[in-house]
Amino acid sequence: MRGRLRWGLRARLVVAFVAVAMLGAVLTTVYSSVSLTSHLADSARTRLQNSATHFGDVAAVVSNRGRWDLQSIQTMHHLAQIDFLAVHLYDSNGQPVFTHPPSGPVQPGAAASAPVMVGGRQIGRVTVSRDDGRLFTEEEIQLRQQLIRMHVIAGATSAAIALAAALYLAVTLSRPLRRIRAGAEAMGAGDLDTRVPESGDDEIRAVAEALNGLAETLQQEEGLRKESVADLAHELRTPVMGLLARVEAAQDGVLADETANLAAMHDEALRLTGLLDDLSALAEAERPGLLLSAQEVDLAAIAVMQVAVFADSFAEKGIALSSDADMAIVYGEPKRLEQIVVNLLSNALRYTDAGGRVSIAVRTAGDDAVLEVADTGIGISAEDVPHVFTRFWRGEKSRSRATGGAGIGLSIVKELVRAHGGHVSVESVPGGGSVFRVLIPQSARPHTF
Numbered sequence: 001m002r003g004r005l006r007w008g009l010r011a012r013l014v015v016a017f018v019a020v021a022m023l024g025a026v027l028t029t030v031y032s033s034v035s036l037t038s039h040l041a042d043s044a045r046t047r048l049q050n051s052a053t054h055f056g057d058v059a060a061v062v063s064n065r066g067r068w069d070l071q072s073i074q075t076m077h078h079l080a081q082i083d084f085l086a087v088h089l090y091d092s093n094g095q096p097v098f099t100h101p102p103s104g105p106v107q108p109g110a111a112a113s114a115p116v117m118v119g120g121r122q123i124g125r126v127t128v129s130r131d132d133g134r135l136f137t138e139e140e141i142q143l144r145q146q147l148i149r150m151h152v153i154a155g156a157t158s159a160a161i162a163l164a165a166a167l168y169l170a171v172t173l174s175r176p177l178r179r180i181r182a183g184a185e186a187m188g189a190g191d192l193d194t195r196v197p198e199s200g201d202d203e204i205r206a207v208a209e210a211l212n213g214l215a216e217t218l219q220q221e222e223g224l225r226k227e228s229v230a231d232l233a234h235e236l237r238t239p240v241m242g243l244l245a246r247v248e249a250a251q252d253g254v255l256a257d258e259t260a261n262l263a264a265m266h267d268e269a270l271r272l273t274g275l276l277d278d279l280s281a282l283a284e285a286e287r288p289g290l291l292l293s294a295q296e297v298d299l300a301a302i303a304v305m306q307v308a309v310f311a312d313s314f315a316e317k318g319i320a321l322s323s324d325a326d327m328a329i330v331y332g333e334p335k336r337l338e339q340i341v342v343n344l345l346s347n348a349l350r351y352t353d354a355g356g357r358v359s360i361a362v363r364t365a366g367d368d369a370v371l372e373v374a375d376t377g378i379g380i381s382a383e384d385v386p387h388v389f390t391r392f393w394r395g396e397k398s399r400s401r402a403t404g405g406a407g408i409g410l411s412i413v414k415e416l417v418r419a420h421g422g423h424v425s426v427e428s429v430p431g432g433g434s435v436f437r438v439l440i441p442q443s444a445r446p447h448t449f
């Protein structure tokens, strides 16, 4: 793993940089060599053609009406030697008159010919090539080779510079990456206090920030988990201790009223069952694929039904309960939606004192169905608001109230609303009441949850 990161990044950078440098050098070499060769070939052919025309003129001047004597042939021979040329002269019948042949075979395209004209009449033809049969002079061939050599040197130099640049980049890039990896490994090993330095280039810094954010979240989750276990133990202990105490009292034969004792034990057992029901409801709500049997449901109908169910409890406690519900169709599971309403209404009932008012409203707003449960109860302080949806969290005030629950109701609400693709929020004034607002997308067609 260690080797793979180091060599992977370095090797890739080095190969990319060096390959680009080499490719540039090779392309420049090929391109300039091809264009230089074609340029040199053009001028060599022009030069040969000029020589052929020139020899045609000479052959015309030294001819005697289409015939050449020994002296004129010698003149041409000298001229050909001076210019390092191989020359063939043919008369008007195509018969060779004079030849000064090349020392080697003539390369294709390395010869030129011109007519020998006297008084507007062609009396022969000359063919000219270089006396070594090649198109290029020695200097031209060397020029080409030197150019290729220079390109090879330039290519090697740029590849070496690219190599150095790639190594430098790889080192500066992999150093912060190694630090981040070390941090991630420490977090993976359970040290969630570790933070990686948030420095370096933007991308590296963003990764470091994301990793630190992840560690923070994990740390919070871990803290929450520990608290949850402690809270759960505490919640379970209270009724179990009550039960134990009564059972032991019965065993010791110090029970005054057996019937009252049994009723109290029954209450404790009911409290335990309630808690277990809440826990399994929460586990259910967090399960993926919760809404397998979802359908179109009118949220208003569910709210109105629950108002009827709760009416007696509110009346008993002396709290006015009112509802204002307009049809709002959502795609969901009626039982789960009902649970949302029940949990919010039971909180309003629990945290509102006699003489208070609770109202439930359902309406539509934009693309959403809105469910609001408002009370004039004890309210929630600003610093407690962010915690109310956390499982097992209970406000100090509610803890001190005899009626306090386990702190699971709103976590269930939050999970169920989320499963319906919605969002729940709360606005509250300590001592002045709270409004819990649930937004669920209105829908005539299924969501993907």
Ligand SMILES: Nc1ncnc2c1ncn2[C@@H]1O[C@H](COP(=O)(O)OP(=O)(O)OP(=O)(O)O)[C@@H](O)[C@H]1O
Pocket: 278, 347, 348, 350, 351, 375, 377, 378, 379, 380, 388, 389, 393, 394, 395, 396, 397, 398, 399, 404, 405, 406, 407, 408, 409, 410, 411, 434
């Ligand atoms: N309507 C409300 N008014 C004031 N405080 C509230 C209200 N609803 C919830 N809270 C606060 O939020 C906390 C969490 O609520 P939640 O419903 O999750 O738990 P609970 O009511 O204490 O117990 P449970 O619902 O599990 O029986 C409550 O303990 C209380 O402090």
Ligand SMILES: [Mg+2]
Pocket: 343, 346, 347, 405, 408, 409, 410
């Ligand atoms: Mg509750």
